[in-house]
Structure formats: structure tokens, C-alpha cells
Amino acid sequence: MKTSADPVRDYLSTVEREASALPADRRQELLSDLAEHIEVTRAERPDASIAEILGALGDPRTIAATALAEAGAGIGASATSGAGAPIRRGKVHPSVPLLMLTLSLPFIMVFPDFPGPLAGVLFRIVGAVLLCTSVHWTTVQKTTGALLTAVIPSVVIATWNLSSGGPAGDTAALLANSAMLALLVGTASWLWRARRT
Structure with a gap:
């Protein structure tokens, strides 16, 4: 079996081949983004091997499939026919779902009456949907991320409201809310650092 002298070129070629159903401009944008990400990671982590960097980036077939799904083209679908070209959807910046999920609890705490609880629930639902479709x-x-920022806080809040109304006393409630806010901020920070550009 022949091994390549340039694993980065092989990686990008695999993405390009697997994403051939994408419009040419979108495919080129994807390849440029990946190449830039690899270059930046190599500069930030000079001790990391190319294999580690490419492994952390993910399987090239998965990246191509994700780009095809985002563009509305099914894997193997042809995007070359003029009228049958996929409809392109806009990207949501990765900070949007993270902010919505993180701010859902403070919004409820600042506005305990209407619209706080309703807006907090809507922030949490929309943020989780945007996160899961990103x-x-x-x-x-x-x-x-969805479990730690949407499901667990919702279960905890529902349990508090259905039981004795939450932790007894202002100090216990403040500590519980602070712990939940720390969970939301910590998870959002982790997701921000782990995001693919």
C-alpha cells in the first residue's frame, strides 16, 4: 500500500472528493477553512504531529457529509443540475446558541415574573435546537452540551417547582442558582473551545 508524503493534501483531497456534490464556491470555502484551521493549529501546537491535528479535526468523510447536509444536499445527490441545486442555508454563529443557553437562567433570575420564566424556557429550547443543528x-x-445546558437545568428547575418550591432559604437558593449558572458557563466555555471553525 502506498503512503503519501503529504497527509494534509490527502486529507483535503478526501474532503474535496466526498463533498463533490457541493457547489464549487462552497466546496472551496470549506477546503480553505480546513486548510487555515490546520495551519493555525500547527502554529499553536508545534509539538503536535500532523496525524494528531488531523485526528482532532475529524474524519474527512464526516466533515464532507456535514457540509452536504448543511447545504441541503443529500450524500450522493447531484448538485450540478441548475434547477436541482440545493438551497443554501445561512450559518448561525457558534456564540448564538451558547449565549442563549447560558443567559436562560440569569433571565429567569432577573425577571422572576412574566416574561422571565417563559423567555428563559424559550431561550433554552431555541439554544438547544441551534446547538444540535450546528x-x-x-x-x-x-x-x-444539550444535556448539561438544557436538559439538566430544566429537570432541576421543574423538580424544585413541583416539590417544595426549591431550596429553603435565600442562601440555599442563591447557592443552587450559582452552581447551575457555573454549570452553564462552564459547559458553554468548553463548547466554545471545542468548536470547529
């Missing part, structure tokens, strides 16, 4: 994270990162 191309910036892997499936495991999306699932973990």
Missing part, C-alpha cells in the same frame, strides 16, 4: 460541534459534543 456544524461547529461533533454529535457527542452537541449531546453533552
